[in-house]
Structures are given as C-alpha cells and as structure tokens.
Amino acid sequence: MTADKASPVETVSQTVVRGAEVIRLEAEALVALADSLDESFEAACQLICGAKGRVVISGMGKSGQIGRKFAATLAATGTPATYVHPAEAAHGDLGMLVPGDVAIVISNSGNTSELRAILGYSRKLGIPVIGIASNSSSFLLEQADVRLCLPSVREACPANIAPTTSTTMQLAFCDAIAMAVMDLRGFTRDGMKALHPGGSIGLRLAEVREIMHPRERLPLVGRTAPMSDVLTTMTSMGFGIAGVVDDAGLLVGVITDGDLRRHFHQLGDAVAGEVMTTNPKTLDAQDVAEDALHFFNEMKITCAFVLDRQNSGDQPAPVGVVHLHDFLRLGLA
Secondary structure: OOOOOOOHHHHHHHHHHHHHHHHHHHHHHHHHHHHHOOHHHHHHHHHHHOOOOOEEEEEOOHHHHHHHHHHHHHHHOOOOEEEOOHHHHOOOHHHHOOOOOEEEEEOOOOOOHHHHHHHHHHHHHOOOEEEEEOOOOOHHHHHOOEEEEOOOOOOOOOOOOOOOHHHHHHHHHHHHHHHHHHHHHOOOHHHHHHHOOOHHHHHHOOEHHHOOEOHHHOOEEEOOOEHHHHHHHHHHHOOOEEEEEOOOOOEEEEEEHHHHHHOHHHOOOOEHHHHOEEOOOEEEOOOEHHHHHHHHHHHOOOEEEEEOHHHHOOOOOEEEEEEHHHHHHHOOO
C-alpha cells in the first residue's frame, strides 16, 4: 500500500511558507546592510559626483545584471553611466574606459577572475575604482580605491549557492548610491522630465499646461449671467462646471452640479454671482500631472481651472481647464 500524496492545500501552504521565509531572510539582510553604511559610502558618492567623465560599471554573472540596472538608474537620474562586460573588456572593450572616468566593479566574492583585466587597465589609466563585494580580503577590495564591503550573509538558497540574498543587497545598495548621488547633484523633477520624455514617467511629469484644454474652450460666464446661460455653458462645453469671471477676466468663482442642487429653488431668478462658490480650487499651469491628479483626489473634485501665476502675477486670469477624464485618457489615473 503506497503512502498518500500530500494534498494540494498542504503543498501550497508549504510553498507559501517557504516564499515568506525567503522574503524575510532578504529583508533582514537589507536591515543589516542599512546599518553597515559608513564613511566609505560617502566617499563613493562624492567620487561619482566629481567624475569628469562617465561612470563605468562592470560585474560578472548576476552581479553584472545588477551592474546593468545600476548604470541605467544612474543615467536616468543625471549621472552619465555605462556598463562594460568584464569578459568583453579583455577582448577590446577596455577602450570604453578613458581618463576622467570612475569605475565601479561589483562582485559578491570579489575574486572573480574576469575582473582582473578591467581592474588592471583602470589602474594603468589612473581611473579610480569603487569596489563592491562581500569579502573584505578579496582581490577586488584590495585593488579598489574606495572599498564598499557588504555584510556577509547566507543566501536564501538551501545550499547557500544560488545568488539571492547577495544580489538583493547589491541591488538595494546600488539604488542607495544612485539616490544619494542624485540628491548631491540637486537633480530635480525638471531634469527627470528632460530624460524621460516618453512612457508613464514622462506623462506623470508633464506640466498641466500640456494636458489642459486651452483658453478658447473655457466654460466661462460673467457675474450677472442668468442661470439659463450658465446651464448652457456647463452642458455645451462638456466639463460640468462653469467659471465666473469679473470685468477684468479674473476668476472669482465656479459653479458645479453641487451648487445647482444647493440653489435649485432660486435658479429661475438667480444670476451666476449669487450661485457660485467663491475662492475656487485651481491648478497652476506649471504643476506636474502627478501632483495635479493627487490634488483632484485629495480635494475630491473632478474638474479645475488652470491659472498661470508664473507669467501673470498674483491675479492671473484662467488659461485652461482640466478634467479628471483627461488623466484617464492619458492612462495616469
């Protein structure tokens, strides 16, 4: 008689337990990593900021995969960077390194033989090397000008072989360097926008002026406009809102569906100035889309007029209007 197989429920339960165990092991390693940062981290960030050329990153195997991502993150946050494969470096790609560069070499053991060519050539050109490894007595850290030794911890692999915990630490450590360098450079949203004109990041950082409906589409009425005209404006423009302006064209109030409900019994005789809500919530043309969407959610509104305070002084006239549907259309909401 054969033993019964484990039920699917038990198998799933064991799998979930193992998955949670791996995540906790890696989380504990990240806490140890955060606690280990010292003046060497500061020195590495300052060296990167002071580079007259590019940051050239190299690493073999899984460390190389981390290096590719590190180079991409640095480049996307204002630091020119590239990745060089250490094996290819020994077959001509050493020419990617020139005086003025800073080299960053990543290795868990620090003794990977393929790294010797890039370390030797960097030394020959006088290129400073930042070494990242988990073995303080390794060849890499002995050769490096700035030595970044990560905590030595077990891999999540039962055999302590498959790169898991070590690569998680490398990834987080490289992100920490990239973000610290970005802060040191004073890299702003404007710089981020310039480097990300496409994709979801580009849309999130787009200015409201790039999304808004222009002045000719504004649903505006005067203070003395009868409510029949206000209703026509609200419905014909399709925004469900009307802005009330004074004789100078300045926005003094808005009328929404809520205002119509609150003044329902007097709509036949009232004018716009009697129904409007004063001090309306507005956006600025220079606001970024991500902040504007947060503003909509926080204020619990679906439409807002746009002002251009930067170019029009303290009392600007409305230059556009934005509806929540505009964010949905762009895939931002």
